[in-house]
Amino acid sequence: MKQFIMFAVVATIMCVTPVFAENAQITNMQILIDKVKADKKLLIASNMDLTDKESKDFWPLYEGYQKELEQLNQHLGGLINEYAEAYNKGSVPDKVAKDLINESIKTEGAEVKMRREYAEKLSTVLPAHKVARYLQMENKIRAAIKFDLAANIPLMD
Numbered sequence: 001m002k003q004f005i006m007f008a009v010v011a012t013i014m015c016v017t018p019v020f021a022e023n024a025q026i027t028n029m030q031i032l033i034d035k036v037k038a039d040k041k042l043l044i045a046s047n048m049d050l051t052d053k054e055s056k057d058f059w060p061l062y063e064g065y066q067k068e069l070e071q072l073n074q075h076l077g078g079l080i081n082e083y084a085e086a087y088n089k090g091s092v093p094d095k096v097a098k099d100l101i102n103e104s105i106k107t108e109g110a111e112v113k114m115r116r117e118y119a120e121k122l123s124t125v126l127p128a129h130k131v132a133r134y135l136q137m138e139n140k141i142r143a144a145i146k147f148d149l150a151a152n153i154p155l156m157d
Contacts, residue, residue, distance in 0.1 A: 037066070044137060048130060057125035058134075065118045065138075072111055079103050080153065091157050 041062075050058055083100055086092040092100075115135065122131045 040141065044134065047137060048134060050126075050130070054126055054130070058122070061118065061121050061125065062134075065114070068114050069111075072107060072114070075103075075107055079107065080149070083153070083156075087154060087156070097156060 044062065048054075048058070079100060082096070083092070086096045115138075119131060119135060122134065126134075
């Protein structure tokens, strides 16, 4: 699992912080993103121990969650790019900093709201311990990604 998380972290960093690193070819990046998504799904499948009925009901919810999570990731990537552009020009103006703070908090709130909504949806098709297990796996992956992002994004001057 650690190898997958590190792979996911590296892939996410490469996806959401292109201004801080050299530009990579789009096709290679898409291949990497697709690989991470497939590996994540395999990781989830191998750790959920779903019955056939649970599997039938779980995977559409999983796909919906991933789609919404991707939208949040794209928004977060935009914020990181906006910060990178301002940072690369020198000192980040207070207005830009305030806007980034507000949008960042808004994005975190949206993620919490989404997680709560999907926990409720998942609870209708899975026993509580399996819902908790899935949310733990998602949380661990997100935590590793956020840790790596925090480590690689320079502090504001």
